[in-house]
Amino acid sequence: MSARRAFCPADPWLILDGMDAHPLDPLTAAELVAGRDVLVAEGLVGETTRFPAVLPEEPAKSAVAVDRRIRFTLLDTATGRAGDAVVSVTKRELVSWEELGEGQPAFMFEEYDLAQQITKASEGWQAAMARRGLTDRIEHAFCAPLAPGYFPRDDEHGRVIRSLTFLRDDEHDSPWARPVEGLIVHIDLTERRVLRIEDEGDVPVPAEHGRYWDVPARTTLKPIEITQPEGPSFTVNGAEVVWEGWRLRVGFNAREGLTLHEVSFQDRSVLYRASVPEMVVPYGDIAPGRFWISYFDAGEYLLGKNANNLRLGCDCLGVIHYFPAFLADDHGRPVEIPQAICLHEEDHGIFWKHTDLAGHPEVRRSRRLVISSIVTVGNYDYGFYWYLYLDGTIELEAKATGVVFAGGGIPGEQQPHATEIAPGLFAPVHQHLFCARLDVAIDGERNSVHEVDVVGVPTGPDNPHGNAFTWQNTLLSKESEAIRLADPAKARVWEIRSADRTNRLGIPTAYQLVPRPSATLMAQPESSVHARATFATKHLWATPYRADERYPAGDRPNAHSGGAGLPAWTAADRDLTDTDVVLWHVFGLTHVPRPEDWPVMPVDRAGFMLRPYGFSDRNPALDLPSGGHCHT
Template identity: 50%
Template sequence: MTTTENRTTATHPLSRMSAEEIDAARELVTGAGLVQPSTVFVYVGLEEPHKRDVQEFTPGSPVERRLRLLLLDRATGAGRDVLVSVTAGTVVRDTEIDGVADGQVPITDAEFEAIEPILAVDEAWIAAMGKRGLDVADVRAVPLSAGSYFPDEHGHRVVRVLGFHQADPEDLPWAHPVDGVVAYVDITRGVTTAVHDHLDLPVPAERVSLAGTPRDLKPIEITQPEGRSFTVEDDVVRWAGWEFRVGFDVREGLTINQLSVDGRSVVHRASIAEMVVPYADPSPVRFWQNYFDTGEYLFARYTNSLELGCDCLGDIQYFDATIADETGHPRVVRNAICLHEEDYGVGWKHTDMFTGMAETRRSRRLVISFFTTIGNYDYGFYWYLYTDGTVQLESKATGIVFTSAYRGDEHPYATEIAPGLGAPFHQHLFSARLDMAVDAGDGSGNTVHEVDAVRVPVSETNPYGNAFTRSLTPITRESEGGRLTDATRGRTWHVVNPGKSNRLGQPVGYALHPENAPVLLADDSSSIHQRATFATKSLWVTEYDPAERYPAGDFVNQHPGAAGLPAFVQGDAPLEDTDVVLWHTFGLTHFPRPEDWPVMPTDYAGFVLKPVGFFDANPALGVPASTSSHCRGEG
């Protein structure tokens, strides 16, 4: 074992990873002989302790810090999964990843950057571009994850490449897809294994500009003359009774830890644990097109540095994020996370006919967010906390749609968004991992009920047929935990704590309100269905296991399938009165419009967690009345 001195200054088990800890981890694996000149540090992240240990931690106690590293030897394509203790100064675990059975580590920036030089000397690629009158130097090669389709690729690190013409540095390549051609590249050997020239389609020629017709709009300024209402201390945020700890991971991005309200726990940890973008075009050029932006690309490494007045308005608190680069050295993303308050309209209001009361209280919410850019798309993730006890997650999808040549009505899998330019149909499906802890910091004692609105048939007790009620069905085992939304029944899922009651004797709880969007639309027999099984259900419920972090498995890149949630539920653990984790699939099914070009207006998806019997009355009663001179009612 290689040892070094304690190299952490963390004050809490969930403190965000520091530059000093990244340096220590790099030195440990280097000292253990696990780093060669060809080694790339693919992932470095905090290995979070069991939630029980987090709950039992007391300030001032010793903190053990473990970091997980994924290493890639670019010379051989071999991956390693390594766990180090920067507190003890030891390598705790070192496992070689089976590239066939386990899948591959995520694709690195260094590998992406190697693709154009490989294709620039490939005769078949040059010939395909020349056939279309294009100089290969003017074609941007866009490497994309390969999925799992062909046995001869198993165990090899492979990407598939589509081309986009760029006439000059100001020209937007996404406007000029070189459709009909796809290259398969073995990125370890640095060679093209195949170039398929399936269709000779015209390259769309129209150039685009992001400058539109000016609108006559005056500036909006957000001011808080008495300052912010929240406080931040050692990454712990407190606001209007809410408290939580900010976390960040290069795979998941922003995490919300130990979320509580009025001193009572709600969620132990919340994150976007995976997302997949499956495309609908079945042509031989694009049938394979689907990306796991979290598991294959580590989307949070592309986190934007946010700017006041552009990304966030008001009295802002920014958080930098410290991640590791591909040499294992720390890299700081400035202003990676934005925290601020915003007005949210009328929170509650009533004018009473009997008492003459006229009262209004405005709602406000606390916003914590980050934005990341994955190739052509930009994604924002916004967690909102409200004064009435509601928690909301909103994903914002914008950027530029992935384009193709438009082939007309005989190929009904794309929209024409500009002359000759198509945008294939696709989905954006996210998986939120919600490690619940409703009124129980260690998560114990929670049960999930599926709640439906139910019609009551006409009978002696319902002679006029107006009655309806609700059904509450407990989800008792993991084998029952894969559920679908049903808008016709107004289906929600309630996480209740039967051991805690409100003043009416009702169990306290929080309800997950979904948006009733489609789940994965690919056929059950498809490769993407096998690899993204998590996205085939709106909800999965599992018993807490600290090793179960990712709904599509640890190593998604080129994995053959059945990892993650399908494997997690094989044990069929009981789920009543225990420590439960919700995995909620939500997202967008995108049939692009001309209005989505050349840059897409923000599209929204998400979910809401609402208190149900958690409070004894409306918690927003305590919101102060407005002090504006324009809002002074009697009563």
Template identity: 55%
Template sequence: MTIAEQPATTTAHPLDPMTAEEVTAVRAALDGAGLLGENVRFTFVTLEEPDRDAALAHRPGQEADRRFRAVLLDLASGVSHDTVVSATRSTVDSVRRLDPAVDGQPPIIDTEFELVEEIVNADERWTSALRKRGIDPATVRAAPLSAGVYDEPGERGKRIIRSLGFQQFHPADHPWAHPVDGLCAYIDLTNREVTRIVDHRELPVPQESGNFDDPEVTGPARTSLRPIEITQPEGPSFTVEGHRVRWENWDLRLGFNEREGLTLHQLSFHQRQVLHRASIAEMVVPYADPSPVRFWQNYFDCGEYMFARYTNSLELGCDCLGEIHYFDAVVADDFGRPRTIRNGICMHEEDYGVLWKHTDLFTGSQETRRQRRLVISFFTTVGNYDYGFYWYFYLDGTIQLECKATGITFTAAYPDEGHEYATQIAPGLGAPFHQHLFCARLDVAVDGQRNAVEEVEAERVPVSETNPRGNAFRAKRTRLRTEGQAARLADNSRARTWHIVNPGSQNRYGDNVSYVLHPEGRPVMLADESASVHARGTFATKHLWVTRYDREQRYPAGDLVNQNPGGAGLPAWTARDRDIDGQDIVVWHTFGLTHFPRPEDWPIMPVDRAGFTLTPVGFFDRNPTLDVPRSTGTGCHGEGSTGL
């Protein structure tokens, strides 16, 4: 059967992840419409999710019209098209030619990354700059990186990338240990030429090995660690039906796409709605080095690279422990062919210590219950960094997201006179200061679709007739009524949190039911307001944004982030200052790491963590875990347990 003869496809639910058959059907429809050719590549293919009401109204057995957004790039001309295709009907529903100067560029694809080394090695200025440093160009690996948006002459509307060099002494050598610093190439990907060489300074290439997988570097493996076995003799407590998961009063659906990775849908607890959709919708990594060869370094790993296309295949015993359920993930390659990532998503449950405990002075009772959580995760590798995203669901209704950042820090030469914006992590080797800033998109539905957000913080009460000893403090509550008012910063000195309330649903005390967003409150973007990355990544300048629901508003830095001039996404949407009080709203939360690397982060970085927590507050009338049974393990509530 040829591609053009592939049948239309159906799927079990409109929010299910893309299948291999659907990728093939999308390609066939675009080919039949004459939109493909020898030089045309797919920069991404993602599910066009149905409107929220349509998704909620879907019933088993109903046919879903599965539509996909595919952005195409002609490598020869640089022309790109934004299309929407129905895999169900085998039709192209819409086509729009993109204007790169206004819309930005499509994401960078693997085909282009693979071209960069060939392009720079064909440029005499690049090879001459290497040879004058005594370096054989054949030993230098090009590190192609997104270009950002700057006032460089001739770049407007062009598809640009920038490349640094790293020396590799043998095929198993990790080149990140050997940056060729002070040298940078600017590359026009469409014309396949180097437009500019920045040869700022000759710096020695660091020589010490960074091969963390070489026994000569690591030394002999320790033998003191005894095995840990995690078993569930009766199997896991969760059930899986397609991509629907039920576990201990939780009910949710899993999705996946190459831009956001794991997505969560239709989350409810005790059959009460909490979230309609949750994802990490964007991330930006701004660097602090202002030197002529590095000032432009900032990466939007979701929007510029489609970072989830590099999702790892997870392995039992290495990435996940216990009774594991895996889900495969499907993405489209540059040619629009399906690629299945085996075991892309891992799900398991794990013990999480004490849930609640009390030994009572008066009754002599001793009761302990153990906490447990469901873990749903995926890991992706973007160049030198590896990111794991872990969603946790707890017995008491708490939701938590934890990002685990590991891998290899980006490196630079560390000069003899020192470096104000980097840490020396090996002799002559530096790691520039940078941030990892993520944005979670939370389509909230706390007990229904009409929600509001209140900022709650601790407030000291002045000494007065009612507070004569000065010990009083209270919770100050402020309703955030418009999008403009809801662009907020965290403040840990005031214990500031944001309560997502339902004004139409009250608990038995007459209070609005709520889920509370607990921010970690770490720094937001530190770049100056005049910086290009500030304009492009404005979402990362606030911890909180709240917008009216709009199915088209999916990505906080806009649809096409690569070489976008800025201002798209959240700053544009919230400029309308719409009413968000008791409306259908989306909560956006920025969180992340400010990384001043340390020697202990080299040659591979132990996991660093960032995230946030959502807890029910007044959502229940009392502790919802009173029915959790006593543990049945030996030594807990056994004979010999005595009261007071």
């Protein structure tokens, strides 16, 4: 029997010199300060030391004693040397220190400014702007700092970033509307110098601005008011949330952003942990300024560190509870996002209804609990919405919006890899591929994964009239068998079954992972991004739980050659039967931009459901009140 920590709402809280913390809670400001103080005392922090990532080191499932730990990634900006330090803030001591191997830490906010300063100070960049007749536009030009992918050259090593240039009328203008096509600056951040400049072609800069906030508002929409006179149905105690049979803990960290922990329904475990630990945004354009773009928004930029402070009535509507988040800045000091996570209820239409033969209708309305966070990474904005439903269903929806990334071209020309969305402005085809990590615990930790397909039966003795179809069940007993693609034509789902509990019909209690149709990585197998984002080539991976297997592209995808994460772990082909299983589900958007996406993109949605299948003995929401909404 494993020593996984049991789901226990009454887990004792830790009191640490005035710092109250459950073992799975987000970091507090006091803990960040205490951890940094330990590193200073150990001589690991100097004048040029920076903190690209500061993350909670969550306790192992087997942990009995509570020890709150923080993993600090340290970077010496003068030398480029980097390492990971684990600090126990409970014991006020350094637990470990290790220099980093392949790959770079995530980029820091101060490096964005540094890249622009180096670019604008470069005589080569100034000459390229002058050659194009743009000298008078230099003051307000925006030099975007962009992750370089992995295309090693003799003059590139260590901490390298690329910069593309966009024109603005002033510092408040949209920075994405007027690209200076073909001008690429390669920068060494450690040596603080330009490595080289590419200046390809003489495409005119698009003339139109991208100011989407200047449009007069329509006056025809009437207000919609959402009220709950008696307050919300949920209760919050610290990071713990209880709502209509659900109990869970809400977490947040600088890399993943929003996380869920110890999720149970009707006092039975469903998920130990759920998050979106990585996403990759590969571009399909071969132009010099874009072929290398394949952003890892969690591993290279840190999703949580880029989280928005949410606003009532705009980002969230209704009766809201906000959770704050404390993150470390580039110097390792705490910064608060006061309203990083939004919690609220919302109506969700009809839950169930039937009109009997006498004409009497019974109807109940659905509602769902929404736990959400929004991040802005450069030009794109991503909303992550976890929905909990009254029947035990869990849904994750990722919403992509913001401003599409575009280059310049000749107005009216046809490009094979980009669409014209405004005169002379071409947005490349690209993808947004998310990977959810689901540490499932369906009625305990001993679970197995089955693939269930609906298939037709050939006409014959078993199908004499040709109408029959059935389902096929396949046990995915080891890692090599659980690397799978979705198949909407077969209504394919993946079913996670308990080894320890059955329902009243004698079948194992289960949940189904229900994918939405979405493409996988479109890049070719020999491409750099295919090696670095192999996780995105399949819709499903499954692994046995390991505490150090957290990120599907590996710990440090920035400037990494590839092969880390899921492809490396699953090469061991470990057993998955009746064990502590982690599912990795890839889903997302493949975007062929359209004029309607400019100058700001309407929300595009992707996601999946975790749906109970025999987890309950019957509809668990039969007792919902009618609510007094029905009128004749």
